[in-house]
Amino acid sequence: MAGPGGSEAPWELFTWPGVKGRGEYLRLVFEEAGVAYSDVGKQEGFAAVADFCWKGKNTGFPVRAPPAIRKGDFVLSYTPVLMAYLGRKFGxxxxxxxxxxxxxQILGVVTDAVAEGRLAFHPKDFYASHKIQVDESKPYVKQYGEQRLPKYMAFFEAVLQQNTHKGGFLVGASVTVADLAVYQCMAAAEQHYGPYYAAQETPLAKAHQAAIAARPRIAAYLHSERCQPWDSDSMM
Ligand SMILES: N[C@@H](CCC(=O)N[C@@H](CS)C(=O)NCC(=O)O)C(=O)O
Incomplete structure (x- = not known):
């Protein structure tokens, strides 16, 4: 596929190896689109991502933090921006x-839902491991689970309910990056906020999550070695 500037260069994804992380949102886009990409962190290790993002290896547009993509000399970062950009490229x-x-709008809501969900696990030091603040996090995890997660899941439910097109997608009559983002957000909530997720009566949102997981390319990806494990430290 011709890329920015007509480049035939491969798509490269720079994101932390070893966990799904925010990079998962981009992997799902490449996988659903059936577009080949190289997962640089997974293939070359943590240092390759750090060198690219922060240690002078990036000769393109500056990256504040991963995930980022590169195609030829085009570099872009910030998860919802990447999803919208790749969504336009890949239909x-x-x-x-x-x-x-x-x-x-939905990509923005998912960004907030994940950032808040993660924050609850790191109340003492946002940049330190959850493992050093397990006790301190308990009231915040409870608060997010009881007061915030229901609002996000109710929003996804309402979006699905108002869509008059058949197909069960969030917007319009076919799959978009919003469906992939909400799928991953719901799956992360199920993983990290299990009892709170289970308590939500959002049948459309839960059915949508299952339907996206069952899409042929997504199901194949989820069972492949390309798929990274969940972060055992905190929500992402
Ligand atoms: N809002 C940004 C957040 C990016 C972000 O926080 N990336 C994490 C990894 S998933 C990171 O490496 N942060 C390091 C830093 O901010 O210096 C996005 O959605 O892409």
């Missing part, structure tokens, strides 16, 4: 401006 964004804007 996973609606054609209409308003529907595309709704997809971007």
């Amino acid at each position: 996973l964004m609606p054609q209409g401006e308003e529907e595309a804007a709704h997809v971007e």
Whole structure:
């Protein structure tokens, strides 16, 4: 596929190896689109990602933090921006401006849901491992699980409910990057906020999560060695 500037260069994904992390949102986009990519962290290790992002190996547009992508001399980062950009490239964004804007709204909501969900696990030091703040995190995990997660899941439910198109997607009549983002957010909530997730009566959102997991390319990916394990430290 011709890339930015007509480049035939491969798509490269720079994200931390060893866990799904935010990189998972981008892996799902490449996988659903059936577009080959190289997962640089997984293939070359942690140092290759750090060298690219922060130690002078990136000669393209600066990256604040991974995940980032590179294709030829084009470099881009920030998860929801990457999803919208790749969605447009790979036919996973609606054609209409308003529907595309709704997809971007959902990407923004997912970014907030994940950031808040992660914050609860790190109340003492956001940048330190959850393992040194397990006790301190308990009231915040409870608060997110009881007060915030229900709002996010109810929002996903409401979006699915209002879509009059058949197909069970969030926006329009076909799969978009919003479906992939919400799938991963729901799966992360199930993984890290299990009892709170289970308590939510959001049948459409839960059915949507199962349907995305069962899409042929996503199911094949989830069972492949390309798929990274969940972070055992905290939500992502
Ligand atoms: N809002 C950004 C957050 C990026 C981010 O926090 N990346 C993490 C890894 S998933 C990181 O390496 N942060 C290091 C840092 O911020 O210096 C996004 O969605 O891409």
